[in-house]
Amino acid sequence: MAVPEKLTDTLETLEMVPDRNERIQLLIDLAGRFEEVPPRIARRPFGEEPRVPACESEAFVFTEERPDGTLDFHFAVENPQGISAKAMAVILGDALSGAPLAQVAQVPTDVVYRVFGRELSMGKSMGLMGMVGMVSAMAKQRAEGKGV
Template identity: 45%
Template sequence: MSISSKPSIPTGLAELLDEFALLDRDMKSELLIELAERFVPVPSSIACVPYPDEFKVPSCESDAYVFYQRNPDKTLQFHFAVLNPQGISAKAFAQILQENLSGQALEQVCSVSDEIVFEVFGSGISMGKGLGLRSMIQLLKALSNRERL
């Protein structure tokens, strides 16, 4: 069973991962670039530079940050910052997480495996980039878990 078919993953994310599984490399790259181009950094009403270290993604070469707002229904609205102007993969992945995990039940958010990085970018992703993007989802889950408990 693929990671994306686990029932606990938010439906939108599972569908997106299924879509990625069907794409060849060029199509996957095009989709990732589209996602990166949709990326909007965290609004200044939520966080301002210099961003606090507790929201910094460890080991991310693109200097990414994860922020959130609490929704009335106890879900979270996620926001991201990517300081590296050439951090296109980080922006694409942040956009995936922002679009598909915001407003979702925190139990579901916390059940998402950081291995989805490989489903999105393929197993050929460089070790450095893979580590940074996995850290992005790990931080998002840690922040979600803090709010859940």
């Protein structure tokens, strides 16, 4: 199963920036575009169900169904210093919203390393991979519910 095309494009764009500092700058700019989940989707307290397991930045993932049955993904990041989580949220929200559910369900969690490189702490890796895993799991759950 192919990775959603837009995610492939995003990863290839990032990998075209081999200089670590330039890539970090790109990711910081992405984090600056982070928009929290709108109140029509979710309000605080968010509860435990949408909480990303193992994410120390206290990230939450929410979905909104599109008319075509695909999902928009929305995020909240409670840690004001969770800048990597915000960058990851922007990447996942941009690249996976509206993508075929079966493809989103297959996105491997190690895309985190293609985005951030290998120089991540175990805790940070776990949290970011948890975000990817949660998005995939939500897509899988919805796809199975629809018999996709």
